Structures are given as structure tokens and as C-alpha cells.
Amino acid sequence: MTIRITSALTLMLFGAQAHAAETPKVWTTQAELGAIMTSGNTKGTSVTGKIDSKQELTQWNNEYSLGGYFKEDEITDADGNTSTEKSAERFFVSAKGGYKLDDDFAKLYILGSYTDDSFGAYQKYSxxxxxxxxxxxxxxxxxxxxxxxxxxxxGRTADDVTENGLMLRTAASFNWAFSTTASFKQTLSVEYGEENTRTVAESSISASLIGKMQMKAAFLVQNDSDVPFGKKKTDTLTSLTFVYAF
Incomplete structure (x- = not known):
């Protein structure tokens, strides 16, 4: 199912761009990376990263995103033996094509996304x-x-149950440049279906450092209404990353 969805999305996006190639490609890309390493009584490593790209054509506005989060802890047993244990591993990819309806911001869009979360309530979600x-x-x-x-x-849940069906998606994005060097962004998406409703919200503040380099502090919340026994409905991620725009 995931392969079919991804293939269909790829064909539709490439087809749309082939019909809209009136002008040269114009790209805007941001890459962010953050890492935390702890030692002492608690030892571990966590890494988060993301790449966002936007492409502006005369008739199309396209967006692509690729991100991941990894966390590994060092565990000491009762005998004093140490070992490393993976406690988080999540990858995310999405693509969206927007067909402009006028000279302002109205558009028709097609969106596809895929999430692989080894420790989440849904290990596969597209x-x-x-x-x-x-x-x-x-x-x-x-x-x-x-x-x-x-x-x-x-989606495939942590107890290896496959769920699929129709859903209604709503999303919003609020941006506030409250100074010449700092900005606030709030995003929210709700995917409502009979099997599950997924809500994802992220709040972030970015501040310019040097040139095209920024520092970003973000707090992400993901909630699934229906999860397997033993899994929590809400996951959160707090991150501090360096962002480079090019």
C-alpha cells in the first residue's frame, strides 16, 4: 500500500511539473540539524534533522520535506555492565504540489507523506x-x-494491525516576524478518519545568527486518538537546532 501511494504521488507531481515548466526552477531550501549528548549519571545521544525545500514556478508552488529523529541511551544493569539501547527512531518524508488559481495565494493542492516510527503507536503511516x-x-x-x-x-500499528480508509485533512500555518532578526511560527494539522484522528502541532521561534545561519527552538506535539494497548496517545519532541538557508 505504501509503495503504491508513493508511486502514484510521484507520477502526479512529475506530471504536474511537466505541464507547468514555463519558467526556470526557483528553489528555496532550509537545512537544520541538532544534537544532544549527555554524560555522568545519564548517558545518551539524540540527533534531529530536517530539510525543507520550496519550488516556485509560474503556475505551481511545490514543497518537499525530509526529517528524522534518533535517540540512543546507555544502560547499566545491576552487575555494572553497560550497553546501548535505541529509544527513538523516526523518519518522515512529504511532497506537496500547489496549482495557483490566481495571482494571490488561492491554490489546489495534492499532498503525500510517509512516516516510519519504530517506537510510535503507528510504526508506518502514509x-x-x-x-x-x-x-x-x-x-x-x-x-x-x-x-x-x-x-x-x-497505517500499521505497533501491534501489527493494518488500518486504512478515507479521512478529512485540515491544516493551518501562522507566521509572525516580530523583529528584523526573529520570527515565530505555529503549524497545526488534523487528519480525521473513522479509524484514527491524528493531530500534529509545532511551535517554533527562529533567530538570525550570522549571515544565513539561524538558531531554532521548537516544540512538537503529535496525538493519535486510537492507539494499541500499552502505547501513549501523545508524543512530544523539544528541539534546539541550527538552520542554514540556501
Whole structure:
């Protein structure tokens, strides 16, 4: 199911771009990386990273994202023997093509994403969604964008149960540049289905350091309404990363 969804998404995106190649490609990319290493009574290593790319064409606005999180702890047993134990491993990839309806921000979109989370309630989770998006508010330093549309999801839970079906996706993104060197961003997405409702929200603050280098502090919350026995419904991730734009 995951392979079919990914293949269909790839074909649709490449087909859309082939019809919209009126101008040379214009790319904007941000890469972020953060790592935490602890020693003493608690020893461990965690690494988080993400790459976001945007492509502007005359008729299309395309977005691509790739991210991952890894955590490994050093465990000491009663006999004093030490070993390393993986406690988190998550990878995420998504692609979205937006067909512009006017000179402002209204668009039709197609979105596909896939998440592999070895320790999550859903170890595999993929979706495809189509819908409509527009800018709801804008002033000198704030913007609010929203999207809504139907979709289809497929997931495999931690107890090896496969779930799939139709769902309704809504999403919003609020950006606030409250100074010339710092900004705040809030994103929220809700994927409502009969089997499960997934809600993902991220709050982040970014501050410029030197040139195109920034520092970003973020707090991410992911909630699944229906999870296997023994799994928690809500996962959180707090990160501090360096971001480079190019």
C-alpha cells in the first residue's frame, strides 16, 4: 500500500511539473540539524534533522520535506555492565504540489507523506490528500494560511494491525516576524478518519545568527486518538537546532 501511494504521488507531481515548466526552477531550501549528548549519571545521544525545500514556478508552488529523529541511551544493569539501547527512531518524508488559481495565494493542492516510527503507536503511516488552500490573513509582519481537503491514509500499528480508509485533512500555518532578526511560527494539522484522528502541532521561534545561519527552538506535539494497548496517545519532541538557508 505504501509503495503504491508513493508511486502514484510521484507520477502526479512529475506530471504536474511537466505541464507547468514555463519558467526556470526557483528553489528555496532550509537545512537544520541538532544534537544532544549527555554524560555522568545519564548517558545518551539524540540527533534531529530536517530539510525543507520550496519550488516556485509560474503556475505551481511545490514543497518537499525530509526529517528524522534518533535517540540512543546507555544502560547499566545491576552487575555494572553497560550497553546501548535505541529509544527513538523516526523518519518522515512529504511532497506537496500547489496549482495557483490566481495571482494571490488561492491554490489546489495534492499532498503525500510517509512516516516510519519504530517506537510510535503507528510504526508506518502514509497518506495522500487533495484539496484547497488560501491565505486567510496578512499584514506587515503576520500571515495565516489554511488548507482543507479529503484524503486516504494507511497505517500499521505497533501491534501489527493494518488500518486504512478515507479521512478529512485540515491544516493551518501562522507566521509572525516580530523583529528584523526573529520570527515565530505555529503549524497545526488534523487528519480525521473513522479509524484514527491524528493531530500534529509545532511551535517554533527562529533567530538570525550570522549571515544565513539561524538558531531554532521548537516544540512538537503529535496525538493519535486510537492507539494499541500499552502505547501513549501523545508524543512530544523539544528541539534546539541550527538552520542554514540556501
Amino acid at each position: 497518506l495522500v490528500s487533495v484539496g484547497y488552500g488560501d491565505r486567510l490573513y496578512q499584514d506587515d509582519n503576520k500571515t495565516l494560511d489554511a488548507e482543507i481537503g479529503p484524503g486516504y491514509f494507511s
